[in-house]
Amino acid sequence: MAGQSRLWHFHGGLELPAHKSGSTTEPLTAAPVPGVLIHPLSQHIGSPSEAIVAPGDYVKKGQPVASATGYIGSPVHAASSGTVIDVGPQPVPHPSGLSADCVVIETDGRDDPYVGYDPLINYRTLNAPALRARVRECGIVGLGGAAFPTSVKLNVGTGLKSLILNGAECEPFISCDDMLMRYRAEQIVSGAQIMLHVLEIRHCCIAIEEDKPESHQSLLKALSAAGDERIEVVRVPALYPEGGERQLIQVLTGKEVPVGGIPADIGYLCQNVGTAVAVARAVLRGEPLISRIVTVTGSGVAQPRNLEVRLGTPISHVIDACGGYTEAARYLVMGGGMMGFPLQGDQLPVIKATNCLLVASEEDIRPRSPAMPCIRCGDCATACPAQLLPQQLYWHTQSEEFDRVEDLNIYACIECGCCDLVCPSHIPLTQNFRYAKAQIWSQKRERERSDVARNRFEARNARIAAEKSERARRLAEKTRMLQTGAADPAAKKALIDEVMKRVGDKKDSSAEESGKE
Numbered sequence: 001m002a003g004q005s006r007l008w009h010f011h012g013g014l015e016l017p018a019h020k021s022g023s024t025t026e027p028l029t030a031a032p033v034p035g036v037l038i039h040p041l042s043q044h045i046g047s048p049s050e051a052i053v054a055p056g057d058y059v060k061k062g063q064p065v066a067s068a069t070g071y072i073g074s075p076v077h078a079a080s081s082g083t084v085i086d087v088g089p090q091p092v093p094h095p096s097g098l099s100a101d102c103v104v105i106e107t108d109g110r111d112d113p114y115v116g117y118d119p120l121i122n123y124r125t126l127n128a129p130a131l132r133a134r135v136r137e138c139g140i141v142g143l144g145g146a147a148f149p150t151s152v153k154l155n156v157g158t159g160l161k162s163l164i165l166n167g168a169e170c171e172p173f174i175s176c177d178d179m180l181m182r183y184r185a186e187q188i189v190s191g192a193q194i195m196l197h198v199l200e201i202r203h204c205c206i207a208i209e210e211d212k213p214e215s216h217q218s219l220l221k222a223l224s225a226a227g228d229e230r231i232e233v234v235r236v237p238a239l240y241p242e243g244g245e246r247q248l249i250q251v252l253t254g255k256e257v258p259v260g261g262i263p264a265d266i267g268y269l270c271q272n273v274g275t276a277v278a279v280a281r282a283v284l285r286g287e288p289l290i291s292r293i294v295t296v297t298g299s300g301v302a303q304p305r306n307l308e309v310r311l312g313t314p315i316s317h318v319i320d321a322c323g324g325y326t327e328a329a330r331y332l333v334m335g336g337g338m339m340g341f342p343l344q345g346d347q348l349p350v351i352k353a354t355n356c357l358l359v360a361s362e363e364d365i366r367p368r369s370p371a372m373p374c375i376r377c378g379d380c381a382t383a384c385p386a387q388l389l390p391q392q393l394y395w396h397t398q399s400e401e402f403d404r405v406e407d408l409n410i411y412a413c414i415e416c417g418c419c420d421l422v423c424p425s426h427i428p429l430t431q432n433f434r435y436a437k438a439q440i441w442s443q444k445r446e447r448e449r450s451d452v453a454r455n456r457f458e459a460r461n462a463r464i465a466a467e468k469s470e471r472a473r474r475l476a477e478k479t480r481m482l483q484t485g486a487a488d489p490a491a492k493k494a495l496i497d498e499v500m501k502r503v504g505d506k507k508d509s510s511a512e513e514s515g516k517e
Contacts, residue, residue, distance in 0.1 A: 007234075007236060007237070007251055007252065008250060008251055008252075008253070008254040009250075009251065010242070010246075010247040010250045010251060010385050011384070011385055011386075011387045012382060012383045012384045012385045012386075012387070012418060013239045013240055013241065013242065013247070013383070013385050013418065014239070014240050014383060014418050014421060014422070015238070015239060015240070016170075016172050016240045016338070017172060018172060018211065018238070019172045019173045019297070019337065019364075020172075020173065020174070020175040020178065020297075022297055022304040023173075023175045023295050023296065023297040023304040023305055023306055024175050024178060024179060024306070025305075026303070026304075026305040026306075027183075028179050028180075028182075028183045028293065028306050028307075028308065029305075029307060029308070030291075030307065030308045030309075031307040031308065031309045031310070031313065031317070031318055031321045032317075032321060033079075033080045033107055033109070033111065033310055033313075034107065034310070034312075034313045034314055034317040035106065035107055036085075036104060036105065036106055036107065036314065037078070037079050037080060037082070037104070037105040037107060037310065037311075037312030037313065037349070038090055038102050038103075038104050038312050038314065038348075038349035039065060039066070039076050039078070039079070039102055039103045039104075039105070039311065039312045039349070040076075040090070040092045040100050040101070040102045040349065040351055041066050041076060041100065041101045041102065041103070042092075042100055042101075043074070043076065043141070043147060043311075043351040043352040043353065044073070044074045044141045044147040044148065044149055044352060044353075045072065045141075045146065045147055045148045045149070046070060046071075046072030046073045046074070046148075046149060046152075047068070047069045047070035047072060047073040048069065048073075048100075048101070049066035049067060049068055049069060049073060049074065049075055049076050050066055050067055050069045051065065051066045051087045051101070051103055052064060052065065052066060052067050053065045053066075053084045053087065053103060054084065054087060055084050055085055055086055055087060056083065056084065057083070057084045058081075058082070058083055058084075059078040059081065059082065059083075059084060059105060059114075060078065060081045060112045060113060060114035061078060061079065061080050061081050061111050061112060061113050061114060061290065062077050062078065062113060062114040062116070062117075062287065062288050062290055063077060063078045063114035063116065064076070064077050064078075064116075064137075064139075064288075065077060065078050065084070065103045065105075066103060068136065068149075071152065072148075072149055072152055073149060074136070074139050074140075074141050074149045075136075075137065075139045075288075076103065076139060077114075077138075077139055077288040077289065077290050078103075078105055078114070078290070079105075079290040079291060079310035079311045079312045079313070080105070080107045080111050080290075080310060081107065081108055081110050081111055081112035081113075082105045082106050082107035082108045083105065083106050083108070084103060084104065084105055085104050085105065085106045086102075086103075086104040087101070087102070087103050087104070088101060088102070089101055089102070090102040090104065090349075091344065091345070091347065091348055092348060092349065092351070093315075093334050093343055093348045093349070093351060093354065095341045097344050102349075105312070116286075117134070117137070117138060117282070117286030117287070117288065118286055119283075119284055119285055119286045120134060120283045120284065120286075121284060123194060123197065123283050123284070124197055128154075128197075128198045128199075128200065131194065131197070131198050131283060132151045132154050132155055132198060133151070134282055134283055135150050135151045135154065135279055135282055135283070136149065136150075136151035137288075138278075138282035138286075138287070138288040138289060139288050139289045139352075140275065140278045140279055140282055140289050141275075141289070141352050141353075142271065142272055142275050143272050143274035143275045143278060143292055143352065143353075143355070144166060144177075144243070144272030144274065144275070144355070145335070145339075145353055145355055146353075147351075147352050147353040150271070150275055150278075150279065153269065153271070154195065154198050154199065154269075156199070156264040156269060157264075158200070159264075159267060160199055160201050160264060160267055160268065160269055161201070161203065161267035161268060162201065162203045162204065162205055162267070162268055162269075163192065163195055163196060163199060163201060163203070163204040163205070163268075163269050163271065164204075164205050164207060164245075164248065164249065164252065164263075164268055164269065164270045164271070165188065165191075165192055165204060165205070165206040165207065165270075165271055165272070165273050165276055166207060166243060166245060166248055166270055166271065166272050166273065167181055167206055167207055167208040167209075167212075167215065167273045168207050168208060168209050168236055168242045168243045168248055169209065169212075169243055170209065170238065170239065170240045170241055170242045170243040171240070171241070171243060171335070171336030171337070171338055171339060171356075172240070172336050172337040172338060173295065173297050173298065173336045173337050173356060173358050173364075174295050174335070174336045174355055174356040175295050175297070175306060176274070176292075176293040176294060176295045176306055176355050176356065177272070177273050177274060177293075177355075178212050178214075178215050179293060179295075179306040180273055180274055180277060180293050181208065181212070181215035181218055181219055181273060182214050182215050182218050183218075184277055185215075185218040185219045185221065185222035186222040186225065186226070187276070187277040187280045187281070188206065188219065188222070188273050188276045188277055188280075189219075189222045189223060189226045189228065189231060190226075190276075190280040190284060191275070191276030191277055191278070191279040191280035192204045192206070192231050192276055193226070193228060193230075193231075194279055194280060194283050194284075195271065195276065195279060196230060196231075199269065202230050203230055203231075203232075204230060204231045204232070205231075205232055205233075205234050205252060206219060206231065206232070206233045206234070206273065207233075207234050207235075207236050207248055207251075207252060208233065208234075208235055208236070209235070209236055209237070209238040209242070210235045210236065210237055210238055211238045216233060216235060219233045220233060234252060236248070236251050236252070237251075240338065240416070240418070241338075241385055241414065241416040241418070244385065244414050244416065245257075245263060245270035246263070246386075246414070247385050248270065249263055249266075249268050249270060253266075253268065259409055259411070259412045260411070274292065274293065274355075278292075289311070289352060290310060290311055291308050291309060291310050291311060292308070292309065292311065292350075292352065292354070292355075293306055293307070293308050293309075293355075294306065294307055294308075294309045294318065294350060294354055294355065294356065294357060295355065295356040295357070296318060296319065296321075296322045296356075296357045296359070297356065297357075297358055297359070298329075298333075298358045298359040298360045298361065298364050299326065299328045299329075299359075299360065299361035299363060299364050300325055300326055300328050300329025300330065300331070300332075300359030300360055300361050300364070301319060301322050301323065301324075301325060301326065301329070301359040302322060302323030302324055302325070302326055303322045303323035304322065305322055307321060307322070309350050309354075310350075311349070311350055311351060311352060312349045312350065312351075313349060313350045314346070314347050314348070314349055314350075315332070315343070315346040315347070315348050315349070315350060315357060316346040316347060318350060318357060319346060319357070319359065325359060326359075328361035328362075328363075329359050329360075329361065330360060330361055330362055330365075331358075331359070331360040331361075331364075331365055332345075332346060332357070332358075332359055332360075333356075333357075333358040333359075333360060333365070334354055334356070334357060334358075335355065335356055335358070336356055336358065337358065337360075337364070337365060338416060338417045338421075339415065339416060339417060340356065340358055368426055368428065369426040370426065371425060371426050371427045371428060372425040372426060372427075373425060374391055374394065374395075374425055374427060375424065375425055376391060377424060378391070379422045379423065379424065380418075380419035380422060380423055380429060382422075383418040383419055383421070383422045384418060384419055385414070385416060385418060386409075386412045386413055386414055387412075388408065388409060388410075388412060388413060389408060390419040390429050390433075392408055393405055393408055393410060393413075393429075393432075393433060393436070394427065394429055394432055394433075396408070397432045397433070397435065397436040398432070400439070402436060402439055402440050402443065405436045405440065406440055410433060410436055410437060410440070411437070413430075413433050413437075415430050415433065415434065416430075417430050
């Protein structure tokens with residue numbers, strides 16, 4: 001892939017209005033620190049973190065407030081200094097609308113720094129495990145939206161061909177990666193160099209879309225200053241959902257990630273450009289992940305722009321920093337216009353996966369028209385980037401034939417919404433597929449529980465049968481000994497005495513147990 005000039009294509013996809021210019025005209029600035037920070041203990045894929053602070057504790061900016069509890073896990077750090085006022089359930093940004101355990105901090109305005117992670121300026125003298133440990137302890141996760149722990153993703157073993165930094169920000173309305181590449185290109189390059197050292201490979205491709213000329217120039221300037229020929233910038237067409245790692249890898253290499261597999265299976269590792277910056281800060285500055293760039297946009301906000309926001313900041317505080325709501329505000333969405341989900345209110349906190357806050361009007365996001373019967377036009381299959389058959393998935397989901405749904409590779413669905421957008425019958429296909437996945441997972445868990453119960457039952461029966469067989473064998477052996485020992489009165493008497501002693505011990509044990517009761 002090094003020095004490539006050829007690009008490939010993935011199946012389907014759509015050319016969508018970008019809706020990005022409104023949030024990219026103002027320079028990147030930092031949002032003020034709020035009076036209260038709300039840090040959910042689960043802001044990543046994997047096991048929730050475990051709180052290591054209690055109400056009344058004083059914490060500093062960057063201090064760990066929750067530790068990782070599993071290999072696929074990530075710690076949480078205080079985004080500013082202050083006093084812990086609560087550790088418990090709080091509403092969090094999630095499609096379910098449910099609450100989750102959080103650490104709530106009342107900030108003191110001082111931003112006292114926590115000195116716990118020394119900068120690793122000479123990181124090239126360190127081995128991969130040491131650098132992965134730094135990435136883990138600083139709470140770095142994928143900032144493209146998936147929030148998968150980065151230290152785990154970097155532990156892929158040997159045999160990789162290339163590292164791909166994903167700057168193909170194809171989702172409508174979202175522009176945080178564009179602004180990051182414009183303003184912090186040198187940190188992206190530093191992060192790429194660190195990850196190349198960890199992965200022990202010699203090629204990195206930074207992929208950006210053709211409609212981001214400012215980002216392209218900024219990256220070229222940073223690469224020229226770094227003088228690192230291992231890293232190249234490749235411009236790709238602006239086509240949704242090219243930002244999906246499977247689609248981007250196919251565009252860059254012509255190879256498809258196998259269903260059920262990961263990019264490393266074919267020699268590639270994909271990381272978001274924001275993740276690269278977080279890795280660079282963790283290693284070179286000793287900075288944990290306590291802030292990220294968030295796009296605040298839509299007709300419902302007065303001054304759309306991109307802000308660097310402390311994690312845990314209430315969304316209402318972020319909206320206020322952008323001039324507040326306009327009269328057109330109707331919907332509050334976390335994410336973009338295609339894959340974002342509605343929020344229940346603006347008191348929810350910004351988390352590691354918050355790349356965009358879309359305050360939409362009726363014009364930005366039109367309500368879905370009533371669904372009509374499928375006319376079998378096939379438009380959904382034409383648009384599907386995963387090369388699925390959405391209409392067949394829909395029919396089998398409606399009939400609750402989930403075995404057939406699974407046979408049709410439902411797990412390959414990336415829930416991009418292309419099929420929804422092109423469906424002339426306005427069928428909520430993606431919603432149906434999410435339901436199907438949930439039902440399949442539920443049925444699998446139920447089968448697993450049933451299998452465990454059945455295995456325990458069968459093991460118990462086998463144990464009882466074995467004990468019964470052993471008792472019968474011992475009884476037969478004793479009977480034989482009594483019969484053969486009839487000519488030896490002493491041996492016979494000794495055997496009878498042994499049996500009577502065992503019976504007496506059993507009676508004494510039973511009496512002792514009755515006395516305890």
